[in-house]
Amino acid sequence: MPELARFRAKHGAFEEANPNAISSILHVDMDAFFVSVELLERPELRGKPVVVGGKPDQRGVVSAASYEARKYGIHSAMPLRTAGQLCPHAIFLDGHHEKYGEWSDRVATILGKFSPVVEMVSIDEAYLDLEGTERLHGPPLAAADKLLRTITRETSLPCSGGLATTRLVAKVASDQAKPRGLVWVAPGQEQRFLAPLPVRKIPGIGEVTERALRALGIETVEQIAAVPLEKLEQIFGQWGTALYRKARGGDSYEFVIDAEPKSISHNHTFGEDTSDSNVMASLLSHLSQKACKRLREAGLAARTLTLTIRYAGFETHTRSKSLAEPTRLDSDIYRVFHQLFRTHRDPKRKVRLLGVSLSGLTHGNEQLDLLEAERRARLEKLTSAADRLRDRFGFGKVQFGGSLGSEGPEQSHDE
Ligand SMILES: [Mg+2]
Structure with missing residues (x-):
């Protein structure tokens, strides 16, 4: 893995719009990464429901599913047995994690050519700050487009990107862009972009918070944003402060709690x-x-x-x-x-x-x-x-x- 810089979120105050903000944070996420790597050697499986993680009669869980397999309700972390019941004709492959690591390094090397500020947050996703890279690659949107095309050309692996003023919005945007897409959220449009989405689309919000919000009649990000800070804090403690900020597109690095605790x-x-x-x-x-x-x-x-x-x-x-x-x-x-x-x-x-x-x-x-x-x-x-x-x-x-x-x-x- 190449040496990559780590960077912290930009902490803009979202209550007061920053007129100088630019959408320079790019979140790059490989599409169905493990499946895509397996398909490099098995191109005949393209377009078919493919599950990586083992055989459906084994005890383990799904580690990745192709988009075709997801249509049957299969998702990662689901027991292989359940996946086999949902789609008996899916193709089940064993995982090869060393190989995924090698491909991840190749992607990281490409990312490093587009910005000195790259943070790999997992094997198949990274944040880059494209601010100040104009001379090399043009404005951020052009650079992001070029970057995604370069990854696809040099690795044959599909990927998606989200470009925004904050990490949180960039991550949600890349998810909305999948597969093989790029979503750009212009400065000042963060809240409008998030508003119609279900609350679970916000990173850090899991089943527990979703259930609690539903009990309050809240299903969308817009509805969270309508709740006063004091009320969110009264119900959720510190997590409420993070929720308030997240619903407005803000990062919440400075908070102790960035995601709902599981235990x-x-x-x-x-x-x-x-x-x-x-x-x-x-x-x-x-x-x-x-x-x-x-x-x-x-x-x-x-x-x-x-x-x-x-x-x-x-x-x-x-x-x-x-x-x-x-x-x-x-x-x-x-x-x-x-x-x-x-x-x-x-x-x-x-x-x-x-x-x-x-x-x-x-x-x-x-x-x-x-x-x-x-x-x-x-x-x-x-x-x-x-x-x-x-x-x-x-x-x-x-x-x-x-x-x-x-x-x-x-x-x-x-x-
Ligand atoms: Mg991914």
């Missing part, structure tokens, strides 16, 4: 393997409180709780429990983790790592148990008061019972 995890590796139940119970309480705080900050509730126990010798066990209804309360969540721990831990073995993970995330407790409502309202008030204190004084200071100070180098991540 929230915290884990801790003990400095020395331990078999002390009290230490572990206390740590578990600490980890679940940290995870819960992040859950609430994102305006989410969790339905599925997963405990990870790694014993000395690296043998790792995970146990999950799904609740009847989603919760965001420390007490509910800790109770489940503690129960999972008591039931599944092997007391004869020393423990190296404990981890908690919250998934099955939703926005708000949509089906709140009415009898529980009052108790929950009181607890929510208490926990949000505790969150405010934690923000002021640091996390170690405010904890509920059972969690003794166990600040440590635990790692956390969103998947």
